[in-house]
Amino acid sequence: MSRGADVIVVGGGVIGSAVTYYLAKEGLDVCLVDRGDVASGTSSACDGNVLATDKEPGFDSQMTLKSQLLFRDLQEELSYDFEYRQRGSTLAVEDEEQEKVARDWVSRQVAAGLPMRYVEREEVHDLEPMIADDIIGLVECASDLSLNPMALVFAFVHAAESLGARIMRFREVKGILRDAKGAVKGVDTAEGPIESKRVVLSAGVWSPFIAKTVGVDLPVIPRKGAILVSERTFVVGRRKVMEFGYLMTKFGGGCSRKVEPDMDKYGIAMVFEPTPHGNFLIGSSREFVGFDRTCTSEVLTLMARRAIRFFPAIKDVKVIRSYAGLRPYTPDHLPIVSPVDRIPGLYIATGHEGDGIGLSPITGKVISEMITGKPTSISVEPLRLDRFEKKAAGAKTTA
Ligand SMILES: Cc1cc2nc3c(=O)[nH]c(=O)nc-3n(C[C@H](O)[C@H](O)[C@H](O)COP(=O)(O)OP(=O)(O)OC[C@H]3O[C@@H](n4cnc5c(N)ncnc54)[C@H](O)[C@@H]3O)c2cc1C
Numbered sequence: 001m002s003r004g005a006d007v008i009v010v011g012g013g014v015i016g017s018a019v020t021y022y023l024a025k026e027g028l029d030v031c032l033v034d035r036g037d038v039a040s041g042t043s044s045a046c047d048g049n050v051l052a053t054d055k056e057p058g059f060d061s062q063m064t065l066k067s068q069l070l071f072r073d074l075q076e077e078l079s080y081d082f083e084y085r086q087r088g089s090t091l092a093v094e095d096e097e098q099e100k101v102a103r104d105w106v107s108r109q110v111a112a113g114l115p116m117r118y119v120e121r122e123e124v125h126d127l128e129p130m131i132a133d134d135i136i137g138l139v140e141c142a143s144d145l146s147l148n149p150m151a152l153v154f155a156f157v158h159a160a161e162s163l164g165a166r167i168m169r170f171r172e173v174k175g176i177l178r179d180a181k182g183a184v185k186g187v188d189t190a191e192g193p194i195e196s197k198r199v200v201l202s203a204g205v206w207s208p209f210i211a212k213t214v215g216v217d218l219p220v221i222p223r224k225g226a227i228l229v230s231e232r233t234f235v236v237g238r239r240k241v242m243e244f245g246y247l248m249t250k251f252g253g254g255c256s257r258k259v260e261p262d263m264d265k266y267g268i269a270m271v272f273e274p275t276p277h278g279n280f281l282i283g284s285s286r287e288f289v290g291f292d293r294t295c296t297s298e299v300l301t302l303m304a305r306r307a308i309r310f311f312p313a314i315k316d317v318k319v320i321r322s323y324a325g326l327r328p329y330t331p332d333h334l335p336i337v338s339p340v341d342r343i344p345g346l347y348i349a350t351g352h353e354g355d356g357i358g359l360s361p362i363t364g365k366v367i368s369e370m371i372t373g374k375p376t377s378i379s380v381e382p383l384r385l386d387r388f389e390k391k392a393a394g395a396k397t398t399a
Contacts, residue, residue: 004195005031005166007371008187010173010210011203012038014149014357015349017156018364019200024163026372031194032157032165033187035172039153041204043356045293045325047227047273047283048149049240050358053089053116053141054247057108059382060334063362065114066378068143070361080155082147083276089144089240090119090127091247092270092310093137095258098244102139105247115142130236130313139244146240146273149357156364168194173203175213176346184345200367202349204356205291205326214343218336219388220351222326225284226295228303229321232278236311243270243310263306266299270306279320282307286354288329295322327353337363337383339370347371348385 007023009016012034020032034040050068055061068086075084093102102118109116119127119138127138157167172190176199179185186195201207208218245257246269257264267286274280285299300322308315330336330351340346349367352359362378369376 002168002192002194004186005029006196007031007198007200008033008194008196009200009202010187011041011201011207012153012157012167012169013041013043013202013204014039014153014156014360015204015352015363016200016202017153017160018360019202019349019367020165020364021156021160021163022364022368023371024160024165026368028371030160030165031168031196032160033168033171033173033189033194035170037169038157038167039150041206042325042327043153044150045227045323046149046225046357047271047281048083048147048152048357049089049271049273050145050147051089051141051240052114053091053109053139053144054242055355056333057105057112057114059379061109061112061114063378064355064358065143067359067362068145070365071145071147074155074361078155078159080151080158082151082155084145084147085276086143086145087239088140088142089242090141091139091242091244092131092135093139093244094135096136099137102137102244106139109141116140128237128241130311131241132310132312135310144240147357148275152357152360156360173210176201176210178214178343182343184343198345198347198371200347200349204350205328207328207348207350211348214346216340216343216346218348218350218385219330220328220336221288222291223329223353224287224289224293224324224326225354226299226303226322226324227284228282228300228307228319230280230282230314231318231320233280233314233317235274236280236314236317237272237274239274241270241272241310243306245269246271259306262298262302266302268299268302268306270310272307272311286327291326293324293326295324328356329353331388334382335359335363336385337366337380338385340385
């Protein structure tokens with residue numbers, strides 16, 4: 001049997017590594033267990049944006065703002081360079097119908113305290129000289145930032161290890177163990193049990209399988225997304241640029257996009273991200289296809305076509321790589337950062353869908369506050385696991 005710990009964290013993606021770091025910072029003896037290497041799941045198959053601009057105004061955007069502030073501290077605290085760049089981001093507006101929704105989006109976000117503005121047509125090409133001539137406006141958010149997501153995981157892990165955390169790689173967790181009273185007493189792994197009175201489950205889209213071993217249903221399913229990586233090339237976009245219609249593919253509704261039906265079928269919306277190395281990333285798609293991570297040429301071709309629509313100058317730039325990851329999707333687009341009331345000692349930190357990189361610091365901090373009994377940095381009510389049961393019970397009584 002391996003030495004026990006104050007807390008076992010299951011899953012070494014960006015969420016588990018952030019949780020491990022913040023717990024270790026509180027002086028707890030933490031053991032992070034992953035069935036592969038750290039950053040071997042979705043956190044190494046994604047973009048690295050930390051965006052408030054695409055969050056629902058209110059709790060969602062405020063939670064991201066808090067995380068953005070934590071990132072500012074982390075770039076000082078973490079010695080491993082995770083390529084933090086705070087240059088803001090923009091959403092490209094294609095027509096008058098989108099403009100109306102975009103202006104309303106900006107005024108709601110500004111009212112909620114976000115540093116956003118609507119950029120008029122005359123200024124569009126000053127900000128993004130390469131963007132297509134017919135783009136009529138931009139939505140700009142000054143606090144948005146980008147980073148390298150894999151490097152962020154390594155930075156959290158490196159810092160946690162120097163604070164005394166243990167990282168167990170290539171050790172699969174088979175289930176959660178409980179004592180006679182039903183409280184957590186550790187995890188069972190392929191190499192035997194590890195004892196702990198507290199377990200944080202942060203295994204991304206694979207969390208529901210582990211939760212099931214103690215009869216907990218997690219409403220988390222994989223939502224596939226693909227990315228294209230370009231060769232090193234000329235400066236195409238100065239910073240993060242997305243199409244305004246991205247909000248439609250993420251949340252649905254609002255206003256229509258004039259795209260061929262297959263773009264909507266695969267949830268394709270242009271997300272452009274320059275890297276510090278001279279390449280750029282093009283995203284992305286949104287599909288519910290189980291755990292299949294295949295990149296199909298059909299989807300990749302549509303993504304490339306969509307990117308060329310916004311940046312015509314890239315039509316001859318070579319793509320050097322593509323990959324797909326599985327976003328841990330929940331039905332209300334909010335993550336689950338919560339204790340499990342009926343199993344003392346069990347905590348859940350997953351379901352961040354397309355925002356796990358951005359929300360990793362606030363998630364790690366809040367879990368550490370829950371475990372150490374401190375007041376939480378944000379209200380955790382909207383993130384509780386039992387919200388789904390309450391909604392289901394409410395739906396039954398009104399039916
Ligand atoms: C195309 C795409 C673009 C994205 N862009 C962004 C973005 O710009 N900004 C943003 O904030 N988010 C983005 N995301 C979302 C983000 O990538 C995820 O929300 C985040 O990576 C989820 O992290 P995680 O730690 O929960 O899961 P993961 O990174 O998947 O980590 C889970 C870990 O659990 C381990 N594990 C699984 N089962 C077991 C077991 N039985 N025992 C032990 N370990 C186990 C796995 O090996 C894995 O390492 C994007 C996602 C995609 C797909």
